[in-house]
Amino acid sequence: xxxxxxxxxxxxxxxxxxxxxxxxxxxxxxxxxxxxxxxxxxxxxxxxxxxxxxxxxxxxxxxxxxxxxxxxxxxxxxxxxxxxxxxxxxxxxxxxxxxxxxxxxxxxxxxxxxxxxxxxxxxxxxxxxxxxxxxxxxxxxxx
Amino acid sequence: xxxxxxxxxxxxxxxxxxxxxxxxxxxxxxxxxxxxxxxxxxxxxxxxxxxxxxxxxxxxxxxxxxxxxxxxxxxxxxxxxxxxxxxxxxxxxxxxxxxxxxxxxxxxxxxxxxxxxxxxxxxxxxxxxxxxxxxxxxxxxxxxxxxxxxxxxxxxxxxxxxxxxxxxxxxxxxxxxxxxxxxxxxxxxxxxxxxxxxxxxxxxxxxxxxxxxxxxxxxxxxxxxxxxxxxxxxxxxxxxxxxxxxxxxxxxxxxxxxxxxxxxxxxxxxxxxxxxxxxxxxxxxxxxxxxxxxxxxxxxxxxxxxxxxxxxxxxxxxxxxxxxxxxxxxxxxxxxxxxxxxxxxxxxxxxxxxxxxxxxxxxxxxxxxxxxxxxxxxxxxxxxxxxxxxxxxxxxxxxxxxxxxxxxxxxxxxxxxxxxxxxxxxxxxxxxxxxxxxxxxxxxxxxxxxxxxxxxxxxxxxxxxxxxxxxxxxxxxxxxxxxxxxxx
Numbered sequence: 039x040x041x042x043x044x045x046x047x048x049x050x051x052x053x054x055x056x057x058x059x060x061x062x063x064x065x066x067x068x069x070x071x072x073x074x075x076x077x078x079x080x081x082x083x084x085x086x087x088x089x090x091x092x093x094x095x096x097x098x099x100x101x102x103x104x105x106x107x108x109x110x111x112x113x114x115x116x117x118x119x120x121x122x123x124x125x126x127x128x129x130x131x132x133x134x135x136x137x138x139x140x141x142x143x144x145x146x147x148x149x150x151x152x153x154x155x156x157x158x159x160x161x162x163x164x165x166x167x168x169x170x171x172x173x174x175x176x177x178x179x180x181x
Numbered sequence: 182x183x184x185x186x187x188x189x190x191x192x193x194x195x196x197x198x199x200x201x202x203x204x205x206x207x208x209x210x211x212x213x214x215x216x217x218x219x220x221x222x223x224x225x226x227x228x229x230x231x232x233x234x235x236x237x238x239x240x241x242x243x244x245x246x247x248x249x250x251x252x253x254x255x256x257x258x259x260x261x262x263x264x265x266x267x268x269x270x271x272x273x274x275x276x277x278x279x280x281x282x283x284x285x286x287x288x289x290x291x292x293x294x295x296x297x298x299x300x301x302x303x304x305x306x307x308x309x310x311x312x313x314x315x316x317x318x319x320x321x322x323x324x325x326x327x328x329x330x331x332x333x334x335x336x337x338x339x340x341x342x343x344x345x346x347x348x349x350x351x352x353x354x355x356x357x358x359x360x361x362x363x364x365x366x367x368x369x370x371x372x373x374x375x376x377x378x379x380x381x382x383x384x385x386x387x388x389x390x391x392x393x394x395x396x397x398x399x400x401x402x403x404x405x406x407x408x409x410x411x412x413x414x415x416x417x418x419x420x421x422x423x424x425x426x427x428x429x430x431x432x433x434x435x436x437x438x439x440x441x442x443x444x445x446x447x448x449x450x451x452x453x454x455x456x457x458x459x460x461x462x463x464x465x466x467x468x469x470x471x472x473x474x475x476x477x478x479x480x481x482x483x484x485x486x487x488x489x490x491x492x493x494x495x496x497x498x499x500x501x502x503x504x505x506x507x508x509x510x511x512x513x514x515x516x517x518x519x520x521x522x523x524x525x526x527x528x529x530x531x532x533x534x535x536x537x538x539x540x541x542x543x544x545x546x547x548x549x550x551x552x553x554x555x556x557x558x559x560x561x562x563x564x565x566x567x568x569x570x571x572x573x574x575x576x577x578x579x580x581x582x583x584x585x586x587x588x589x590x591x592x593x594x595x596x597x598x599x600x601x602x603x604x605x606x607x608x609x610x611x612x613x614x615x616x617x618x619x620x621x622x623x624x625x626x627x628x629x630x631x632x633x634x635x636x637x638x639x640x641x642x643x644x645x646x647x648x649x650x651x652x653x654x655x656x657x658x659x660x661x662x663x664x665x666x667x668x669x
Binding site: 060061062063064066067068070071074082083106107134158159160161162 | 436439440441442443444446447448450451454456457463466467470471473474608611612
């Protein structure tokens with residue numbers, strides 16, 4: 039687990055969250071939940087997610103696991119962690135794959151580097167709490 | 182560093198090699214289990230210690246009972262037998278750590294028999310030749326040998342024993358060898374020796390024949406038991422493998438169903454909790470997306486049912502006689518025309534003037550499903566600026582070959598081996614067509630195999646895909662044969 043104070047709360051700007059999921063409808067739902075307090079961008083696979091990170095580094099990345107390839111989300115997480123420019127960006131793995139392959143879904147940098155593992159489907163409140171714990175409460179729409 | 186692989190597969194259970202067969206006569210009575218032969222050889226060695234003890238006792242008390250010829254000759258034989266028995270035991274123990282080699286054990290058994298018989302003839306010589314009380318032990322040895330050694334070898338040994346006995350008695354009689362008096366005082370006259378030799382010949386061959394008659398049945402049952410056990414073990418392993426595959430398939434299927442269900446639940450929750458107004462444009466888009474996930478869920482369920490139906494080998498599958506592939510392809514082409522026009526794809530039929538391909542037996546709905554799937558895939562995965570889909574039919578005396586070729590996006594090389602597996606979809610196909618169950622080609626393969634045919638796929642990413650279906654024209658399905666329907 040990375041230190042709780044590791045997030046970079048931007049006071050002047052709403053934090054940017056990148057959602058990488060090949061299920062566009064799910065990504066749209068998650069985006070709807072977060073958009074009330076954060077800026078949101080989406081990507082449909084790992085390659086697109088890495089390009090987005092390079093163009094405009096987000097404050098948090100939410101990754102699905104099985105996208106174009108079996109463990110694409112894990113691969114993206116490892117790449118982000120090993121690149122000094124992106125190593126401090128918090129990562130949430132949001133997946134349903136753990137039930138299929140009995141994967142060990144717990145925070146462990148030596149296994150898959152992520153700050154949190156969340157299971158699909160997720161309740162909006164639970165998602166907001168998790169995001170808030172990593173990037174702060176964000177800024178409501180009307181501010 | 183922990184391993185990143187979390188996929189666990191059960192280790193295969195190898196069948197232990199507990200037996201070996203005589204390669205020259207794999208199913209003859211000479212068959213004997215290697216492990217069993219090793220046990221018998223140990224037992225034989227233990228028995229030999231009793232013989233050593235008997236010889237030593239005879240050497241010790243013989244003179245006090247007035248028996249001649251027991252000193253020091255029997256002690257020499259006892260020491261000789263003890264010495265080679267130690268060697269045999271040591272060799273057997275050395276080999277006991279590893280899986281015993283049948284040929285080695287068999288050679289060892291023959292060697293022990295020959296050595297024992299040699300020691301026995303020495304004893305016979307020292308204890309009165311043809312009048313020796315040790316002669317019955319020769320017969321006893323032959324019985325033991327027949328249990329352990331192949332019968333044909335025992336008959337050779339029996340002949341050798343008879344010749345050796347006759348030779349010994351002759352050499353003693355002509356006094357080339359020293360003649361020792363009989364310990365029991367029996368006659369060593371020529372007639373007695375001839376009678377002893379004749380009796381020995383009858384008993385030695387008789388005991389080999391009788392022992393073989395009895396033990397061959399046991400050996401045969403042993404072999405049958407071994408074969409049955411091996412078959413049983415193999416079928417249990419196969420069942421275990423099928424169960425594991427079923428379990429894997431169920432898990433993957435459950436995931437494929439759970440994934441859209443999770444999306445639907447999250448979308449509904451977003452709308453219910455007021456994160457989006459269902460009446461807004463964004464809310465409406467989410468509802469439309471959610472509805473499409475319900476459709477894909479239904480498509481998966483339908484495809485799973487279709488696949489299950491084909492795999493079950495339906496007893497009441499609608500098998501029909503004389504089904505025309507030309508007609509099926511023509512119907513599909515007509516129906517696919519609007520889809521092709523939308524995708525700017527030209528459909529090229531090469532099956533109209535190629536002759537009639539008529540299957541003796543077929544399930545028309547399943548064949549329609551298979552060819553429709555292949556042709557629709559070829560259209561769906563054409564390049565964005567359109568392309569050409571060619572369906573060709575080839576006929577020979579026994580087979581019809583249907584080739585569906587496109588110049589579309591193709592399949593990535595690393596997925597070519599897996600495209601017929603359930604739920605496998607190439608990333609480029611997913612980008613092109615988000616909705617898709619990943620079951621289509623599995624169903625195609627199942628349908629083709631159900632008709633006794635084969636399907637193969639060749640593809641190069643960005644270049645196109647060619648699927649070839651070969652169907653036998655005169656295939657008779659087991660369901661039809663089993664039901665007793667008339668088969669021409």
